[in-house]
Amino acid sequence: MAIRVKGSTTGAISDAQGMYSINAPEGSVLIFSFIGYNTKEVTVGGQSVINVSLDVAQAQLEQVVVIGYGTAQKRDLTGSIVSIKGSEVADKPSANPITSLQGRVAGLTIVNNGRMNTDPDIRIRGTNTINGVKPIFVVDGIINDNINFINPADIASMEILKDPSSLAIFGVRGANGVIIISTKKAAAGQTAINFNSTVGIKKVTDRIKLTDAAQFKTLFDEQLANQGNPAYDYTNWQANTNWQDQIFQDGVLNYNNLSISNATDKNKFYAGMGYTTEQGLIKHEKLQKITINLNNELQVSKALKFGVNFSGYRALLPVTKDVGGAINAAPIAPVYNEEYGLYHTLPSFQRAQVFNPMYDVELRKGIARNLEYRAVGSVFGELKLMRDLTFRASFFVDYGFNVNRSYTPLITFYNPEINPPRDSVTKLTSVSQEQNIYTKVQSDYLLTYKRSFGHHNITALGGFTTYYNSYEKTSSTVQQQKGRPIPNDHRFWYANGNIGDATTLRGDGRAWDMATLSYLVRALYGYKNKYLLNASYRLDGSNAFQAIGNQWQRFAAAGVAWVASEEDYLKDVSWLQYLKFKGSYGVLGNQNVGDRRYPAYPSLTGANSGIFGDNIVVALQPEYFVDPDLHWETARSWEAGFELTTLGNRLRAEVNYYNKLTKDILVIIPATGLSGGVGEMKNAGTVSNKGFELMLNWADKVGEHWSYNISGNLTTIKNKVEALNRKGFNIIDGPSWTQEGYPIGYFHGYIHDGIYQTQEEIMKSPVNELGEVKPGDIKYRDVNGDGKINADDRTIIGNPTPDFTYGITATVSYKQLDFGIEGQGVYGNEIFRSWGNISTFAQMNYPLYRMDRWHGVGTSNWEPILHTGRGNNTYNSTYNIEDGSYFRIRNVQLGYTFSRKQLDRIGLQSLRLFANAQNVKTFKRNSGYTPEFAGGSTSFGVDNGSYPLPAIYSFGVNVNF
Structure with a gap:
C-alpha cells in the first residue's frame, strides 16, 4: 500500500x-x-x-471519460467508449500517437506507414462508405481532421467513440467515429517539472527478395531466347548491385520533451515543449519538428472560470523518396563511375523508364524545402448560473500555413554506350513554389444541468455550435534563363522573372470554404445507478446544399443500459462485481466525402464547342446534374452488448455486436442517352458493416512485489455493398472494384488454374478468347462453365477487409522493474501485389520467385514462362493475390522506476529508464516489405512496392524534478 x-x-x-x-x-x-x-x-x-x-x-467504472461536449463517468454510459491514458503511448517513439494504438482497441483498425510524416489509415468499425472513411479528431474541444500539431508527450488521454449513443451528438461528422484527445493540465496543489527523452534507431528488417546479377542474367537470357531475340551484350554491365542496400540506411531518431506545471486553488498553468529529429529509412530523409503546448485556467470566483489553450507547431518536412527504383533497377548496372565522377546509367532495356535509384537519393537530395506552421488556440469562459446549471462559451481557432519550394537541378549520368559518356537527363533548371493556408474557426455555447436527487441522476446539455473552415492555395513555376542556370541554393528558390525566365513563369490557385451551424441537446439519466438512459439530438445546417434548399439535416440516438449487478438478488453473489447490459440506436451523418465539398455545386467542364462565323466559342457544362433531394450521407447504426467484472475484480470483459448501415451514399450516376453525356449526383449507395467486438482483461497481484496484467481484444468485420444505383454498376480503381453484393474495394479478376503444360492440354481446355495461348501460359478457370475463357469469367479474387483483427498485451512488474509486450494482427484478408509483374514497356529486375518459372513440361504449375509478349499472363488474377494475414510483435519494453529511497539521494521526484523495441518481428506470408497497405475508400490493400515499416529500437528516460 x-x-x-x-x-x-x-x-x-x-x-x-x-x-x-x-x-x-x-x-x-x-x-x-x-x-x-x-x-x-x-x-x-x-x-x-x-x-x-x-x-x-471499480476503477474502470468510476473513471471519468471525455465524451462529446463534456465528460461522464464510464458507469453512466450506454455505449462503447474506450479510454487510453497518455502514459500508455508516451514512451513508445512515434511522431503520431495514433500509430501506438494499433491492436489496442477493439473496432479500431489502424494501418501504419513507415514513411515519416504520413498519417496512418484509420477506420472505426469498417469501411463505411465509398467516400471518406477517416474519423474526426477532437483536440481539447476543437474538431479537426488531423493531429500533426500535437506532441504525444502532452497527451493526457485519448477516447475512442464508436457507438451511436456517443456519436450522434457530432451530427454530420459522427458516422466514421470520433477520437477525442485531451492534453495535460496542471495537477492541483503541486509544481512539477518533467523531462523525457528518447534516442533510437530504425531499421529495415524485411526486404523484398530480388534476383542478383547471376540470377538476373539466367532469367533474362532465357526470356530473350523464348522471344526469339538475340542475346544481350553484358560487356558494360558486369556489376552485382543490391540497390536496396544502396538506398536504405539505419535512421536515427531523438524525441525530447520538457514540461512545467503549477497549480493553486485559483490558477492552473501548464507549459510543454517538444523537439523531434528523425531520419527516414532512405538516405537523406529527415524530419525536424518543434511543438509548444500552453494552457492556463483561472478560477476567478466560485461561479466564474476562464481558460486559454495554445498549441504551436513548426516542422521542416522530409523530402521522402520511393523504393520503386530499387525494386526495378537491374542488378547488373554499376552504381558509380569513379573516372568521370558520375552516377552510372542503367542498361538500355530499362533506361527510358527507370533511373539509377541514386538519382532520387543522392542527385536530388536537398532539392526541396517544405515548412509547416500550425497555431491552434482557444479561450473559454464558464459561469455557474445556479448550483446545478453551468454556461460555457468557447472560441477556437486553428491556423495552418505551409510553404513549399522545390528545385530541379541539372543532372548527368555516366553512359558507357555513348561518346563522350555523359548523358544529360535534365538540361534546364527550374523552381516550383507553393503556399497554402487553411483556417478553422469554431465556437460553442453550451448549457449544462447536472443534479442528483433521491435515486435520480441527470446530466442535460443544450446549446449551439458554429464551425467554419477554409483553404486557399497558390503555386507557381519558372525555368532558368537561357544559359543562366538557377543556383542550387534555397536562397534563390523563388518563382519570379528576375531569377528565371519571365516568359516561362506560370501560376495557379484554388480556394474553398465551408460553414455549419448546429443545435444540439443531450440527456444522461440514471435511476439507482442501475437503469440508464442516454438520448441526444442534433440539427446540422450546412452551406454545401444551400442552392437546393437542403441545408438542414437531423441526427439523433438513444441508448439504454441495465446494471444488473445493482439488483438486490445479485449484490451478494461473491464472484460477480459488475454486470451491465446495454444497447443503442442512432442516425449518424457523414460529410467527409473527400474533395467533393460542394455536392450541390458541380464544377464546370468542357463541352462541345460552337462555331459562329469565324469564331469558335468554347462551351462549358456542369460536371453532373444535381438531384433536388441531395443531402449528406447518413448511417443507421445500432449495437448491443454487456460489460462484466468478476473474480474479485481480476477479470473484466466487454462484448458488443455492432451493425451499421450507411445509406444515401453520394454517387455520380453515369449519363444516359437522354442526358447529353452528363451524369447525375444522387444519394444512391448503401454499405453495411457488422460484427462482434470482444475485450478481455485479467489483472492480479502475486505476493508482495509481483503484479501482472493480460488483455486482449478481437473484432470481426463483415463488409458488403448493399446497393450502388443498380445491378452491374461498379466503381473501378485498378484491380479494386466496388459493386453491389460484394465487399467494398474487392479484388476483381481471373482465377489462376495452373499452367498449360502442352499444346494437347490447351486443345482439351476451354477456348481462351482473351488471346492466343501457348504452353507455359497461365490457364484461367471457366467460372461460368460456358466452355470459354473471356471477361465473363472474372470474379472476386480477394477481399482487402480482414475477417477479424486482434491484439494482445501483457505486462508484469516486480518491485521497480516492469516488462511489457504487445502483439497485433489481422486474419482473412488478401493483398493485391502490383510490383514484379510483366512489363511490355521495359525490362525490370525479377522477383526471386520467378526463378521457379515454367521452362518445360512439369517444371511449374504456377509461375508462367518468361516472355513479355504473352499478353494472356498480364491480366489481373489470383496470380497477383497474396495472403494478407499476419501477426506482429508490436512492442516490447523493459523499464525500471527508481524507488523513493533511491530518489531521495539524488533529489528527484521520480526517475524511470526504459528500453523499447517496436515492430520486432512480423509473421507474414506476402512477399512485400510489409503486409499492411493503406489506401482510399474503394482501393486499399494494394502492394505497389510500398515504403517499408521499420523496426525501431530505442532507449529513454523520464524524470520529474
Whole structure:
C-alpha cells in the first residue's frame, strides 16, 4: 500500500503485513492507495496510529471519460467508449500517437506507414462508405481532421467513440467515429517539472527478395531466347548491385520533451515543449519538428472560470523518396563511375523508364524545402448560473500555413554506350513554389444541468455550435534563363522573372470554404445507478446544399443500459462485481466525402464547342446534374452488448455486436442517352458493416512485489455493398472494384488454374478468347462453365477487409522493474501485389520467385514462362493475390522506476529508464516489405512496392524534478 501526505512529496510504502511509518503533522491529510482498490483519505488528528481498510475498486467504472461536449463517468454510459491514458503511448517513439494504438482497441483498425510524416489509415468499425472513411479528431474541444500539431508527450488521454449513443451528438461528422484527445493540465496543489527523452534507431528488417546479377542474367537470357531475340551484350554491365542496400540506411531518431506545471486553488498553468529529429529509412530523409503546448485556467470566483489553450507547431518536412527504383533497377548496372565522377546509367532495356535509384537519393537530395506552421488556440469562459446549471462559451481557432519550394537541378549520368559518356537527363533548371493556408474557426455555447436527487441522476446539455473552415492555395513555376542556370541554393528558390525566365513563369490557385451551424441537446439519466438512459439530438445546417434548399439535416440516438449487478438478488453473489447490459440506436451523418465539398455545386467542364462565323466559342457544362433531394450521407447504426467484472475484480470483459448501415451514399450516376453525356449526383449507395467486438482483461497481484496484467481484444468485420444505383454498376480503381453484393474495394479478376503444360492440354481446355495461348501460359478457370475463357469469367479474387483483427498485451512488474509486450494482427484478408509483374514497356529486375518459372513440361504449375509478349499472363488474377494475414510483435519494453529511497539521494521526484523495441518481428506470408497497405475508400490493400515499416529500437528516460 502507498501512503503519502496530500499536497506534499512525503510518502511511504507499507510492508506485506500493512505496517508503515510516516511523519505527518496534525491536520494534514493522508492518502492511502493500492492497485485494484479505491483510494481513501484520512485527516491526521492527535493519534499516533491510523489503521485503514480499502474497498475493492471499480476503477474502470468510476473513471471519468471525455465524451462529446463534456465528460461522464464510464458507469453512466450506454455505449462503447474506450479510454487510453497518455502514459500508455508516451514512451513508445512515434511522431503520431495514433500509430501506438494499433491492436489496442477493439473496432479500431489502424494501418501504419513507415514513411515519416504520413498519417496512418484509420477506420472505426469498417469501411463505411465509398467516400471518406477517416474519423474526426477532437483536440481539447476543437474538431479537426488531423493531429500533426500535437506532441504525444502532452497527451493526457485519448477516447475512442464508436457507438451511436456517443456519436450522434457530432451530427454530420459522427458516422466514421470520433477520437477525442485531451492534453495535460496542471495537477492541483503541486509544481512539477518533467523531462523525457528518447534516442533510437530504425531499421529495415524485411526486404523484398530480388534476383542478383547471376540470377538476373539466367532469367533474362532465357526470356530473350523464348522471344526469339538475340542475346544481350553484358560487356558494360558486369556489376552485382543490391540497390536496396544502396538506398536504405539505419535512421536515427531523438524525441525530447520538457514540461512545467503549477497549480493553486485559483490558477492552473501548464507549459510543454517538444523537439523531434528523425531520419527516414532512405538516405537523406529527415524530419525536424518543434511543438509548444500552453494552457492556463483561472478560477476567478466560485461561479466564474476562464481558460486559454495554445498549441504551436513548426516542422521542416522530409523530402521522402520511393523504393520503386530499387525494386526495378537491374542488378547488373554499376552504381558509380569513379573516372568521370558520375552516377552510372542503367542498361538500355530499362533506361527510358527507370533511373539509377541514386538519382532520387543522392542527385536530388536537398532539392526541396517544405515548412509547416500550425497555431491552434482557444479561450473559454464558464459561469455557474445556479448550483446545478453551468454556461460555457468557447472560441477556437486553428491556423495552418505551409510553404513549399522545390528545385530541379541539372543532372548527368555516366553512359558507357555513348561518346563522350555523359548523358544529360535534365538540361534546364527550374523552381516550383507553393503556399497554402487553411483556417478553422469554431465556437460553442453550451448549457449544462447536472443534479442528483433521491435515486435520480441527470446530466442535460443544450446549446449551439458554429464551425467554419477554409483553404486557399497558390503555386507557381519558372525555368532558368537561357544559359543562366538557377543556383542550387534555397536562397534563390523563388518563382519570379528576375531569377528565371519571365516568359516561362506560370501560376495557379484554388480556394474553398465551408460553414455549419448546429443545435444540439443531450440527456444522461440514471435511476439507482442501475437503469440508464442516454438520448441526444442534433440539427446540422450546412452551406454545401444551400442552392437546393437542403441545408438542414437531423441526427439523433438513444441508448439504454441495465446494471444488473445493482439488483438486490445479485449484490451478494461473491464472484460477480459488475454486470451491465446495454444497447443503442442512432442516425449518424457523414460529410467527409473527400474533395467533393460542394455536392450541390458541380464544377464546370468542357463541352462541345460552337462555331459562329469565324469564331469558335468554347462551351462549358456542369460536371453532373444535381438531384433536388441531395443531402449528406447518413448511417443507421445500432449495437448491443454487456460489460462484466468478476473474480474479485481480476477479470473484466466487454462484448458488443455492432451493425451499421450507411445509406444515401453520394454517387455520380453515369449519363444516359437522354442526358447529353452528363451524369447525375444522387444519394444512391448503401454499405453495411457488422460484427462482434470482444475485450478481455485479467489483472492480479502475486505476493508482495509481483503484479501482472493480460488483455486482449478481437473484432470481426463483415463488409458488403448493399446497393450502388443498380445491378452491374461498379466503381473501378485498378484491380479494386466496388459493386453491389460484394465487399467494398474487392479484388476483381481471373482465377489462376495452373499452367498449360502442352499444346494437347490447351486443345482439351476451354477456348481462351482473351488471346492466343501457348504452353507455359497461365490457364484461367471457366467460372461460368460456358466452355470459354473471356471477361465473363472474372470474379472476386480477394477481399482487402480482414475477417477479424486482434491484439494482445501483457505486462508484469516486480518491485521497480516492469516488462511489457504487445502483439497485433489481422486474419482473412488478401493483398493485391502490383510490383514484379510483366512489363511490355521495359525490362525490370525479377522477383526471386520467378526463378521457379515454367521452362518445360512439369517444371511449374504456377509461375508462367518468361516472355513479355504473352499478353494472356498480364491480366489481373489470383496470380497477383497474396495472403494478407499476419501477426506482429508490436512492442516490447523493459523499464525500471527508481524507488523513493533511491530518489531521495539524488533529489528527484521520480526517475524511470526504459528500453523499447517496436515492430520486432512480423509473421507474414506476402512477399512485400510489409503486409499492411493503406489506401482510399474503394482501393486499399494494394502492394505497389510500398515504403517499408521499420523496426525501431530505442532507449529513454523520464524524470520529474
